[in-house]
Every structure is written in structure tokens, then in C-alpha cells.
Amino acid sequence: VQLQASGGGLVQAGGSLRLSCTASKRTGSTFAMGWFRQAPGKEREFVAAVTWRAGVPYYEDNVGGRFTISRDYDKNTVYLQMNSLKPTDTAVYYCAWRSYTSVYNSDSVSKARSYAGWGQGTQVTVSS
8 A cells, every 4th residue: 555645834833734645545454544753863753543444543642632633434545634733743744554464463553563554754844
């Protein structure tokens, strides 16, 4: 599965952005899709994920209440609505695809290693 992410950009603190990520094909093995981010000099970290069939969302603590993840099942697309953005949200955001057949199936959806497909990343810059 190939993933195409879009929607990043430059925004002032307190502003909003919506990221989109579309999978190249529909697959019945999709367990979840998620968003991770990586700031310069830091490790990649979990942001949010949504289970594909049930649509159950999960969030990293620092973004809960500001970010909303959703998916359009028919369009094979996952969205990340980001509100009340802070300079600390500046990072490259990556969407990711996780299969039911992942060898790391027992991992939490927050674990990057459990995702087999990754998008190219989209830059989000929040100015103060």
C-alpha cells in the first residue's frame, strides 16, 4: 500500500491545519491508519491513530483535545484536523498504515514498528 499525504504548511500559533493521507488501494487487511511526527533532532513520535473498521481514535496525550483524527472508509483516506497549533507541534508529519497481519499485532497502535506502510511526510511549521 502506498500512502500520499498532503495538507502541511506554515501557520501561526493558534491556527489550524488539516492533513490528509490517501492509500493507493483498498485492502481488507487494514487494521489502522495513524499519524506520527518527527521534529529536528528528535525521534519519531506517535500523534494519533484510528482503527479502520470501527473508527476508534487514539491520541498522544499532548494533542488530545486539539487534534482530531478521522477516516473516510470509501475514499481510503485518513484525516488529521489540527487546531490550536503550538510551535512545539512543528515537525514533519507522516501517515502510516497498519495491517491485521502485522507481526507486531499485539503492539499498541502508538508503536511505529507495527506499521508497515509509510507516507512521504508533510511539513508542518507553526510560528510563534
